[in-house]
Amino acid sequence: MKQALLIIDVQNDYFKNGKMELVNPELVLQNTNQLEDYFIRNNLPIIYIQHISPASASFFQENTIGVELHPQLQITDDSL
Template sequence: MMKKALLVIDVQNGMFQEGNIVYQGERLLQNLKDLLVKARSTETPIFYIQHNSPAGMPLEYGTKGWEIHPDIIPKNTDVIIQKNTPDSFFNTSLDDELKKQGIEHLVIVGIQTEACVDTTCRRASSMEYKVTLASDTHSTWDSQDITAQQIINHHNRVLRWFADVYPSKDITFENGL
């Protein structure tokens, strides 16, 4: 059986700014908290990806907006990986850290659907990781042309080429999904 890890991408305070909260942010946090409980109960490794933006941006390194959201604070056994691009693997230690722990299967959640979540799913697949995307535990914002829900729905369909896509309630960290 493949060893799994939960990969939490960019769930940082800056994504929940008043007046500009990520689409269905409370639902995303609740689903994520439920997945974290499941993962911790089976001692599944948890990796947090933390985006470092330039000065003046919502995720500016070292600011309150850059910090991981307080509802999902990492434990001391969790690994935190810093990144500067949408690809959680590019110029980071993620692949090395996963290999150190013998991880072959990633359950991916987080923000932003069409950027960091999409890129990381595709990259993980091309690096021959098995990938599961929690269909209701990634999010974004409305764009000029389409709604956040349309973006999420589209990516849940398209990313089936690179990942198994299931609602968070159906994801386990034992035998099965």
């Protein structure tokens, strides 16, 4: 059985001062980091999905800080 962790849209716009702040995004980030730790320790792949919208969209607008993946994700050169 093959395993991989798929992390989707953990982007700045969902966090404090973002354009689409969610409820308790820090808890989600903490849980995501725990999963990342497990997959890194076990040398399993992590795939990050980042949605990017045009400037006319309400959030995840291209070329903004909000569209960027959250800086506390444990992204490595191998996962890009």
